[in-house]
Amino acid sequence: MRDMHDVLERESARYAIRSGAFERMSRRRDRKQRNQRITATIVGLTVAIGIAVVGSVALRSEREPQPADETRIIREGEVLEFGDDGLVATDTTTGDQRTLARCQDCFFPFRKYSASLDGRWIAYSSITCHLSCGDEKRAGGIWVAGTAGRRILVGGSWRWAWSPTTDQLAFTGDSEDGTELALFDPASGDRTSVVTTRGGIPALAWSPDGSTIAYVANTRSEPSRSSVFVVRPGATPMRITEPSVLFSASSGWGTLEAMNGFDELAWSPDGTRLALSTTRDGLIVIPIDGSGERTVIDQHPASFAWSPDGRQIAYGDAGDVVIVPANGGTPVHIESDASSPIDRYLAERWIQARANWFLSFGGGIVWSPDGTLIAFSEGLDWKAVPVG
């Protein structure tokens, strides 16, 4: 192997770049920015019209004016985000930030964060920080915080999701018998076990109506195989897929892509199907009625999103946005060159119903509520492409 490294290093050294590389790049950047400004004007108009005509009604109904409520850690007009000073609540009008959890000198401790339905609580996963840069340094795991303080729920797990209809948090953690899926009520501090499996639970997702939790679990008899289950808290889980090797051992959950933190399991908006991104079988769509799953694409997308009408799924592929029919069909690529920058808070609002991961390398994707735009994160920015 070392020989091959040396051979390639010698070959690599044969290439030399002309001087003035920085100046050439600067000129190219100027040309590109000029073209982007033109495209941005067009897409900006589309966004404004879309919001004014279609989206505004929906957004108003989701965010009705509320009296000042000191029990809310995320107040009206604020979003939870990763800011310059750790995890912050940012006023989207003034830009003012309130620090909620701090780790000043290290960019990576907060890997996933999300506010509960009404903003009374936030949850976040932190990794154990080995730098002396904050009070999170010895405590990686799931944290839940409110205005009165915070508490750590379990150590080390990334798998959790706020209910879309209540303040309950579904989360996974180790138990004596394996892995436990449980609910946590931050107001009372009560924990309620939902199910325990001998293997792992690598993914979970609430149904849109908040009644059911879908999860992926290793089967007891065949630990290398996984099945998808659905469960109503307090009832018996129901398996909806046969055991299958969904994830390769060397590139399963916990890879760089998975650690980037996108939804791997997501309900369709009407709650009749699940989409699951696997490293072995690609993206599969599973009807909840057990009528059989279908492979939609045979690759493993880093992220994906259902369209609001549930007919299509968008995913990222090498910087482009790709749309594929949810019941299978030919994927359609939308060139990233057609994209324009979009207000990140607008995209945040669209994505708020999903677990809001910290996107360390970009690649997040979300549809506008009216289905006319798809926003995607690129690096630390958000861009959008028109659909159709």
Next chain:
Amino acid sequence: MTEGSVIASKIPAGVASTDASFEDFFESEHRTLFRRMCLITDTPSEAEELMQDAFMKLWERWDRIAALEDPTGYLYRTAMNLFRKRYRHAVVAARRSFRAEPQADCVALVEARTEVSEALASLPPRQRAAVVLTDLIGFSSDEAAAMLGVRPGTIRSLASQARSAIRGSQKAEGS
């Protein structure tokens, strides 16, 4: 160790300090990235374009990216994402037209082609990328797979095929 620092440990070039200016970062990293991309693309003009695009993406938000523990890792991942995109487009374009000749005027090759470089040039782009990412830069199969959007087993297979071809060319060169 964060994933960024894991990547950084695989990059032989010096890691830029977080407070370095973008121009300093460019100066310290662009030659190495260019050479790596030359091996992967086999087209210096394309390698420079990919290099420029990768740096431009970092430049757009340099105030935030400079604060990353490992901007170099971010740079390489960005470059490989761009390569994936361009490779896929090239496959599509190749079905429609002949490939344009590389523009030789923007770069200079310091030596003529060797048997090894001929062998590298004859490899499919994915094989070149797999062997460069794993054997030269030192990424694991998992990491390279994540960058190229394939499975780790595919990376191992691609790199193995590339090694066989390169070793064959070395024998030919020695005979």
